[in-house]
Amino acid sequence: MVSLILVGFGGVGRALVEIMQNDADYLRSNFGFVPVVKAICERQGSLIDDNGLNLSNLLDLGDIASSPYWQAGLTTLEIIQEIKADILVECSWASNDGEPAFTVLKTAMQKKMHIVSSNKPPFYLKYGELKQIAQEKGVMMRIESTVLSAVPALAAETTLAGAHISSIRGILNGTCNYILTRMTQSKLPFKEALKEAQDLGYAEADPTMDINGKDAAGKIVILSNALLGWNKTIHDIKVQGIEDVTAEDIERAKREHKYIKHVCQAKDGKLSAGIELVPMDSSLAIMGSLNLVEFETKHAGPYTFIGRGAGGFEAASGVLSDIIHISTQLYDSKKENL
Amino acid sequence: MVSLILVGFGGVGRALVEIMQNDADYLRSNFGFVPVVKAICERQGSLIDDNGLNLSNLLDLGDIASSPYWQAGLTTLEIIQEIKADILVECSWASNDGEPAFTVLKTAMQKKMHIVSSNKPPFYLKYGELKQIAQEKGVMMRIESTVLSAVPALAAETTLAGAHISSIRGILNGTCNYILTRMTQSKLPFKEALKEAQDLGYAEADPTMDINGKDAAGKIVILSNALLGWNKTIHDIKVQGIEDVTAEDIERAKREHKYIKHVCQAKDGKLSAGIELVPMDSSLAIMGSLNLVEFETKHAGPYTFIGRGAGGFEAASGVLSDIIHISTQLYDSKKENL
Numbered sequence: 001m002v003s004l005i006l007v008g009f010g011g012v013g014r015a016l017v018e019i020m021q022n023d024a025d026y027l028r029s030n031f032g033f034v035p036v037v038k039a040i041c042e043r044q045g046s047l048i049d050d051n052g053l054n055l056s057n058l059l060d061l062g063d064i065a066s067s068p069y070w071q072a073g074l075t076t077l078e079i080i081q082e083i084k085a086d087i088l089v090e091c092s093w094a095s096n097d098g099e100p101a102f103t104v105l106k107t108a109m110q111k112k113m114h115i116v117s118s119n120k121p122p123f124y125l126k127y128g129e130l131k132q133i134a135q136e137k138g139v140m141m142r143i144e145s146t147v148l149s150a151v152p153a154l155a156a157e158t159t160l161a162g163a164h165i166s167s168i169r170g171i172l173n174g175t176c177n178y179i180l181t182r183m184t185q186s187k188l189p190f191k192e193a194l195k196e197a198q199d200l201g202y203a204e205a206d207p208t209m210d211i212n213g214k215d216a217a218g219k220i221v222i223l224s225n226a227l228l229g230w231n232k233t234i235h236d237i238k239v240q241g242i243e244d245v246t247a248e249d250i251e252r253a254k255r256e257h258k259y260i261k262h263v264c265q266a267k268d269g270k271l272s273a274g275i276e277l278v279p280m281d282s283s284l285a286i287m288g289s290l291n292l293v294e295f296e297t298k299h300a301g302p303y304t305f306i307g308r309g310a311g312g313f314e315a316a317s318g319v320l321s322d323i324i325h326i327s328t329q330l331y332d333s334k335k336e337n338l
Numbered sequence: 339m340v341s342l343i344l345v346g347f348g349g350v351g352r353a354l355v356e357i358m359q360n361d362a363d364y365l366r367s368n369f370g371f372v373p374v375v376k377a378i379c380e381r382q383g384s385l386i387d388d389n390g391l392n393l394s395n396l397l398d399l400g401d402i403a404s405s406p407y408w409q410a411g412l413t414t415l416e417i418i419q420e421i422k423a424d425i426l427v428e429c430s431w432a433s434n435d436g437e438p439a440f441t442v443l444k445t446a447m448q449k450k451m452h453i454v455s456s457n458k459p460p461f462y463l464k465y466g467e468l469k470q471i472a473q474e475k476g477v478m479m480r481i482e483s484t485v486l487s488a489v490p491a492l493a494a495e496t497t498l499a500g501a502h503i504s505s506i507r508g509i510l511n512g513t514c515n516y517i518l519t520r521m522t523q524s525k526l527p528f529k530e531a532l533k534e535a536q537d538l539g540y541a542e543a544d545p546t547m548d549i550n551g552k553d554a555a556g557k558i559v560i561l562s563n564a565l566l567g568w569n570k571t572i573h574d575i576k577v578q579g580i581e582d583v584t585a586e587d588i589e590r591a592k593r594e595h596k597y598i599k600h601v602c603q604a605k606d607g608k609l610s611a612g613i614e615l616v617p618m619d620s621s622l623a624i625m626g627s628l629n630l631v632e633f634e635t636k637h638a639g640p641y642t643f644i645g646r647g648a649g650g651f652e653a654a655s656g657v658l659s660d661i662i663h664i665s666t667q668l669y670d671s672k673k674e675n676l
Contacts, residue, residue, distance in 0.1 A: 015637075019500065019502075019637055023502055023636075026502060030499070030567070031496075031499060149638065150498065150500060150501045150635075150637075150638045150641070151641060152490070152493075152494070152497035152498060152641075155490075155493070155496075155497040156490070158369075158493075158659065158662065158663055158666070159490035159493040159497060159659060160488065160490060160655075160659060161368070161369060161658070161659045161662045161663075162357065162488060162654070162655040162656060162657065162658025162659035162660075162661070162662060163488045163652075163655035163656075163658075163659065164357075164361060164364060164655075229368070281625075283644070287619075297488075297655070298361075299353075299357055299488075299651045299652075299654070299655045300487065300488045300645070300646060300649070300651055300652040300655040300656075301645065301646045301652070302645065303488070303489060303490075303643065303644070303645040304642075304643070304644040304645065305641065305642070305643055305644075306621070306641070306642040306643075306644070307638070307639065307640065307641040307642065308638060308639045311638070313637045313638055314501075314637075314638040314639070316500070316637070317498075317500040317501035317502075317635070317637045317638040318500060318501075318638075319500065320499070320500025321496065321497060321498060321499045321500035321501070322500075323500070324496065324499045324500060325496055325499075328496070329667075
């Protein structure tokens with residue numbers, strides 16, 4: 001059994017609870033994983049039950065504030081002080097300064113909790129500080145879903161350890177990729193392609209962070225810190241978006257047998273995020289809303305991982321892989337199954 | 339420090355020693371990994387030094403039998419009885435019955451050593467038996483390079499744990515893929531494409547196991563056992579090779595906007611390995627000598643991993659990732675870096 005405090009019950013948090021509930025048998029038999037959710041924290045208050053909340057009942061509630069375990073006004077920081085849990089799972093929200101998530105994560109590690117997060121800003125702003133606290137306190141910090149949801153990009157720290165990653169590049173924003181794909185394949189104008197992406201749920205109602213390149217830039221910052229040992233922030237990268245790409249640009253590229261793509265890169269100590277012309281037979285020439293990350297290695301050439309980089313269940317899947325990883329580390333008896 | 343017995347000093351074993359030597363600083367600072375190679379076993383005898391062999395000196399030797407630490411006739415099984423090491427690393431050879439590798443791996447686990455192997459036959463013949471011994475003895479069994487070298491396919495057991503893998507398919511043999519690619523893109527006849535693959539070093543002098551599909555079939559057997567919890571052997575799969583593919587077949591497929599590919603699959607309890615017509619825009623339509631594995635998941639769609647699936651340094655990189663994984667499990671002090 002591993003005990004959790006869950007911060008945030010939006011799309012990701014709710015999907016996480018749903019998977020843990022519906023996959024309970026698979027998770028127990030394959031990974032010895034039996035979660036006990038001691039608290040769920042939202043902005044207006046918290047659900048709390050030291051014996052573990054009933055996940056099935058929870059999912060039946062439209063509004064968790066209607067639960068008998070709901071305590072209005074009880075804050076996440078109060079919960080962290082009051083409740084002892086193995087892992088704090090943070091799937092909430094952060095503004096441009098990384099708060100309130102940053103303080104929540106920091107406080108939880110200071111209380112010796114391991115942390116799992118799907119929240120980007122704390123990690124593209126203050127990765128070094130959080131990593132240092134994790135090391136000082138001897139806790140694990142797993143943040144797969146801050147990058148490409150469940151695509152095991154950050155896991156490459158260990159899974160490609162022997163190959164020795166030397167640089168990273170990728171198509172790190174599905175909305176940008178979808179818009180450019182539609183402009184390329186069906187000659188849609190930018191605005192129409194964006195509208196379609198919004199209608200299909202790929203782009204947010206406010207798609208600014210997607211199309212101005214900042215979302216993708218934050219991801220390459222996190223990748224470079226975690227996998228190349230850098231200590232960068234979003235302020236160390238010059239970011240170009242896709243707003244100014246025209247139908248003419250795309251047609252000109254095609255005549256040179258190239259596609260226009262939004263590419264992020266971490267190489268030779270430098271970060272970049274912007275428009276690139278890539279050959280039509282390049283591994284980066286991936287179409288649709290898919291994401292792609294490619295690791296160049298010292299000993300074994302490039303490795304490419306492709307998958308959906310966004311979505312509630314996708315992010316929750318990555319969060320759950322991180323939770324299971326920590327859980328199997330905590331319980332020696334399961335080590336033979338690693 | 340982690341102590342190793344290395345079985346086999348051919349292309350993979352030698353590449354492994356070279357990487358451990360040349361990347362010593364990177365491995366120590368990133369993973370706290372400091373290997374002590376206590377013995378290297380070959381068919382004619384073994385090198386042995388309980389204080390750890392000097393890897394740099396070893397690499398300078400053309401023939402390891404000329405080392406002062408060489409003991410002619412000393413067998414791997416004698417070494418396993420005599421020497422205490424954390425991990426037995428098996429990069430040797432096995433015939434169609436899995437021997438001598440199977441007995442070596444089994445004996446090492448019975449002596450409570452963790453094992454890492456790049457040798458396919460023991461695992462596509464007797465996966466269940468070896469896994470059971472590992473569980474009974476509480477040792478780890480890591481075999482990434484038995485499938486696609488350093489492509490972290492078997493690592494998906496944990497890295498995609500949350501997404502819940504439901505089926506697997508892939509292009510699992512680089513020689514087949516190269517031959518079909520050349521037949522498709524340059525209209526080469528089969529025999530000429532095969533000759534080219536041999537000249538370039540993709541195919542073995544005896545390419546039988548590649549082109550008859552058995553090599554790829556062995557890999558999907560191992561993938562299904564490790565990731566889907568099956569207990570299959572190579573005898574449970576009907577295997578088709580690429581020997582009978584003609585130029586006409588390929589042109590006919592092209593007219594339907596399809597490519598001919600050698601595809602392996604594990605789905606709904608069934609294994610397959612053979613020729614398939616795949617749409618030109620399918621994720622399986624990968625060209626050249628690259629390998630590809632795709633995991634369908636219950637919660638987050640498909641995940642595709644692409645990379646080089648063969649070669650001495652590629653296999654050694656996968657073996658080393660496995661060794662590092664075990665090493666970090668053994669030493670708690672490094673856990674915060676996981």
